Amino acid sequence: MVNGASKRIRRNREKILAAAEQVFLRAGFLGANMDSIAEKAAVSKQTVYAHFQSKEILFLEVIETMTGGAARTIGEDVEDPLDDRPVEDYLTAVAIDQLSVVLTPRLMQLRRMVIGESERFPELGRSLYENGPLVSIRRVARALARYKAIGQIRDCDPLGAATQFNWMVMGAPTNAAMLLGDSGIPSRSELDAHAREAVRIFLAAYGMPSGAGGRAADPSTPT
Amino acid sequence: MVNGASKRIRRNREKILAAAEQVFLRAGFLGANMDSIAEKAAVSKQTVYAHFQSKEILFLEVIETMTGGAARTIGEDVEDPLDDRPVEDYLTAVAIDQLSVVLTPRLMQLRRMVIGESERFPELGRSLYENGPLVSIRRVARALARYKAIGQIRDCDPLGAATQFNWMVMGAPTNAAMLLGDSGIPSRSELDAHAREAVRIFLAAYGMPSGAGGRAADPSTPT
DNA sequence: ATCAAACTAGACTGTCCAGTCTAATTAAGA
DNA sequence: TCTTAATTAGACTGGACAGTCTAGTTTGAT
Numbered sequence: 001m002v003n004g005a006s007k008r009i010r011r012n013r014e015k016i017l018a019a020a021e022q023v024f025l026r027a028g029f030l031g032a033n034m035d036s037i038a039e040k041a042a043v044s045k046q047t048v049y050a051h052f053q054s055k056e057i058l059f060l061e062v063i064e065t066m067t068g069g070a071a072r073t074i075g076e077d078v079e080d081p082l083d084d085r086p087v088e089d090y091l092t093a094v095a096i097d098q099l100s101v102v103l104t105p106r107l108m109q110l111r112r113m114v115i116g117e118s119e120r121f122p123e124l125g126r127s128l129y130e131n132g133p134l135v136s137i138r139r140v141a142r143a144l145a146r147y148k149a150i151g152q153i154r155d156c157d158p159l160g161a162a163t164q165f166n167w168m169v170m171g172a173p174t175n176a177a178m179l180l181g182d183s184g185i186p187s188r189s190e191l192d193a194h195a196r197e198a199v200r201i202f203l204a205a206y207g208m209p210s211g212a213g214g215r216a217a218d219p220s221t222p223t
Numbered sequence: 224m225v226n227g228a229s230k231r232i233r234r235n236r237e238k239i240l241a242a243a244e245q246v247f248l249r250a251g252f253l254g255a256n257m258d259s260i261a262e263k264a265a266v267s268k269q270t271v272y273a274h275f276q277s278k279e280i281l282f283l284e285v286i287e288t289m290t291g292g293a294a295r296t297i298g299e300d301v302e303d304p305l306d307d308r309p310v311e312d313y314l315t316a317v318a319i320d321q322l323s324v325v326l327t328p329r330l331m332q333l334r335r336m337v338i339g340e341s342e343r344f345p346e347l348g349r350s351l352y353e354n355g356p357l358v359s360i361r362r363v364a365r366a367l368a369r370y371k372a373i374g375q376i377r378d379c380d381p382l383g384a385a386t387q388f389n390w391m392v393m394g395a396p397t398n399a400a401m402l403l404g405d406s407g408i409p410s411r412s413e414l415d416a417h418a419r420e421a422v423r424i425f426l427a428a429y430g431m432p433s434g435a436g437g438r439a440a441d442p443s444t445p446t
Numbered sequence: 447a448t449c450a451a452a453c454t455a456g457a458c459t460g461t462c463c464a465g466t467c468t469a470a471t472t473a474a475g476a
Numbered sequence: 477t478c479t480t481a482a483t484t485a486g487a488c489t490g491g492a493c494a495g496t497c498t499a500g501t502t503t504g505a506t
Contacts, residue, residue, distance in 0.1 A: 006481090012483085027342070028251075028253070033462085043484090044483060045485090046484070049466085055464065114402065115335050116335060116338055125401075129403055133398065167398065168424075171394020171395070180349060181341060181342075197383075201391075201428035206424075229451090229452085229504070231452075231503070231504080235453085256492080266454090269454070269455090269496090270454080277495080
């Protein structure tokens, strides 16, 4: 080959990363074992070590890749509101988008792993926080600032309001999923209802008193 | 001794449990090692095994004790509102109480541990969920039902509203603490402000439109 | 004072596993 | 086709660690 990385090399690398992801997510760093990763990747143990110098390096590579990947996925769907949707519609769309991207078994397992290993690898926790919640919150804050400017929501600190909104939407389902396992992940329709209820509450507090964008608050159909 | 368990036996048992708690919380189940538990307890390894037949049994004992203990602590401070405090005062007191009980390094470490081991020991996750969030939520739901009956909040599903309230209060700080470590635990005054803001938002959505118990919503001073 | 139960130090066993080594095989670019 | 880098199976080393064993010591109830 003329310059580095033939097809086979890249393919093996991917196979190893995929296998390692499965094994690490299920067993954690200490519980995982390099022989089973090699076996699952259908590759010799030697090849694993040819690609990644140590268990720790492989682990970090897997987690960082997943963390970054998740960050990229969120926000591809709902672009910032350069359009002029009413706040309620925008917030509902964002909420549903986030819930359906984040509340998957794969990402919930990642989150459990990172939390569990956060004593051993604190930087992973910080990275997941900054690539996850913080990205979403900042995006919503930007939108809220714009909605505030055009008088669709009250005067408030956009970042603070966005933080509140974020955890009103994500708090209950993520915490349930953390402690109850993947069976704690709500169904699509539960998730939808939850998003709408969160938006309703948020706008009752931050929306305009009555006129303008926000419809009057309707306290029926709670979670 | 006349009947079982002399002082020494109980004392050793406590020493072992205390040492095990420290070691397990720091290192997790797999990362912990029985020799260091024995050493930290200032007890021989043999004695550890005389009290607890295996690492797993000791681990479960430690975690279950902590989980139950935490549940008992919450709610000792704020009794149900047999008194006739206004909703706002009651909810604020509950929020501050919960935040200050739950957001301690020790309980946050327990939570991280349980989440991290929830693949290996799923029952611990369920137990922590039922002894933690669920207890608080049900307590608030009972109170909300009463406040609804006396017309201090709107008509709503008390359990759903209590769930919303719980995660508005606990969502942001616990999630931050999970991923950012104990440095993510907010100070007493941040915690206070956060509790008040959560109550404000909650009452904007669930409180009575204007008169009665809830003061008019005031959107200044967000998180 | 006696004696049984609890405890001690520390050596020991068996298992698991990260990481290495070897010698042979395969594949792909020139 | 030739050559070189990548890969393979599997044996091997060394360390960590759960759990046991032994032989002797302390403790506390009677």
